[in-house]
Amino acid sequence: MKKRYAICGVSGRALGMFAKPIATTYSQTCEVVGLLDRDPKRFELYQTRFPEDSSVKTYGELEFDRMVAETRPDVIIVAGRDDSHAKYIIAALERDLDVITEKPMVTTGEDCRKVLDAEQSSKGRVTVTFNYRYSPIHTKIKEMIKEGKIGRVTSVDLNWYLDTHHGSSYFKRWNRLRELSGGLSIHKSTHHFDLVNWWIDQKPVEVFAYGALNYYGPDGELNPKKEDGRHCETCSYTEDCSYYSRWNSRREQIQVPDDHLGSLSGEGNKYPYTGYRPDQCIFDSEINIEDTYAATVKYNEGALLSYSVNFSLPYEGYRLAINGTRGRLETIEYHAKGRIPFPTPIQTIDYFPLFGSKETIHVVHREGGHGGGDPLLLEDLFLGEDQRRPYKILSGALDGAFSVATGEAVWKSVKEHRPITIDEVLKQKKYLSSGEVS
Incomplete structure (x- = not known):
């Protein structure tokens, strides 16, 4: 019998990341039985893309109960606008259904608490699709840390860069409004915070940050004319x-x-x-989020993260260093190679033991989105997690909550000019002491 999936939020990501694999690679074991969205045109687009699924039932944004009753899904996929995630995740958990949700899981610490509370009372479980974990480079870093190559992790330096194409795209869309996306410290940085949490297997406890809107909005230096709309x-x-x-x-x-x-x-x-x-103007005055952050994050076992992200740079990628009591890891990644105006090397990992010779690790690269991570994530989602790995990789609700809470702490620190604790954001200490970052 096929596993039955209903999709809440028929977005571009829903079509490409979930509906397409279900309709093709995993069609023998999975099927989409329901679509829910506020916009009927999104159903038309789905049917254009997947004419073989033209009979899939469709529902308005307030018809979740009817959809569940009529289609009897096993799993709810939540992939709509970020601010819509919480209500469908919670509604699914209240009906003991499993949930697969796009990241960020939700957009506020308050909604994190609601999801965590709902999951504790439910037979259903939440999976957050942090596909960056699955990139071969990232899993190799996880393995090296777990093997003790650098000893106890003491600090992490992570600088993330988005180019003028990708970075500006967030300011053309709904992401530019904090009430819809939580801001980019949540919508985008949730990826980065989750990676660090997972790599070092520690929990964030306090954040101090600065941030600004430097490039976009009406005061952007390259705005050709101050005119909205x-x-x-x-x-x-x-x-x-x-x-x-x-x-x-x-x-x-x-x-x-x-x-x-x-x-x-x-x-x-x-x-x-x-x-x-x-294609809204990136210089509109309604933009109320930042495009630049620099933050320090303290972890429960003593590690410190020095993090920055910039959404308007000449090229795209990141620079990473992880320091420990026995050594250091370094890597540089260039994303979107077709958009980088200079030759870029294939990504490797440099390992520096505290005493001894440097090693350079050449990781086998894979095809597929997000550095080859997407196909591996989809296998775990639709075939079950690969139990041969020596570590857990699929993300749960607590992982999603820690990443969102860190992002909210970043922008609150920017706004209030003070350190913000994760406990302030989640407001329930039981989540800081329960379980592990998977």
Whole structure:
């Protein structure tokens, strides 16, 4: 018998990350039985992409109970706008259903508590799709730390860079509003905080941070004109906009597709959603999130994280160093190689023992999104977690909560100019002492 999945939030990620694999690679054991969304046009797009599933039942955003009663799903996939995650995760848990949710799990510490409480009272369990964990480079780092190659972890330096194409894309979409996304310290940095939590197997306890809106919004230095309500496709100032002209030629309307939306054109319809366009002006005054952060995070076993992220740089990638009582790991990754204007080396890991010779580890790379991580994550989601690994890799609700709480602590520290504890954000110490970061 096939496992039955219902999708809440028929987003681009829902289509590409979940619906497509279910309809193709895992069609022998899995099936989509229900779709829930506020916008009927998203159902049309789904049916265009997967005509063999045109009979899948569809439901409005307030029809969760009816969907569950009529389609009898085994698992709820939550992949809509970030601020919608909590209500569907909790509703599923209240009905003892398992949940697969896009990251961030939710957008606030308050919603983290609600999800954790709901899971404690439920037979269902939450899985958060932190696909960065599955990149071969990242799993190798996990293995080296677990093997004791660098001893007890003392500090981590992580600097993340998004280029002017990917970084600006968040400011064209709903992500630019904190009430919808939680801000980029949650929406994007949740990836990064989870990676560090998982690598070092420690829990964050306190955060101090600075942040600012340096590039986007009406005061951005490269804003060609202070005027709200523009869209890239119809804007009169695109030739004076460095962000637009860098990634779009005069001959072609769109030269480089959006990282997250990809080609969602359906049947010749560039913007296939009701009342929503992903080409809003990155200089609008409604933008209320930051594009630059620098933070220090303290962990429960003494490790310190020095973290920064910047959403408008000439190239994309990260620089990582992990220090321990017996040595140090270093690696540099360049993402989106087709957009980097200079040659980039294949990523390796440099290992420096405290006393001894440096080693360079060449990791076998894999095909697939997120550094080859997506196909491995999908195997665990739809076939069951590979039990041969010497560590747990699928993320649960507590992992999702720690990453969100760290992100919320970052922007609260920025706002309030003081250290913020994770306990302040989660407001229940039992979650700091229960379980482990998986």
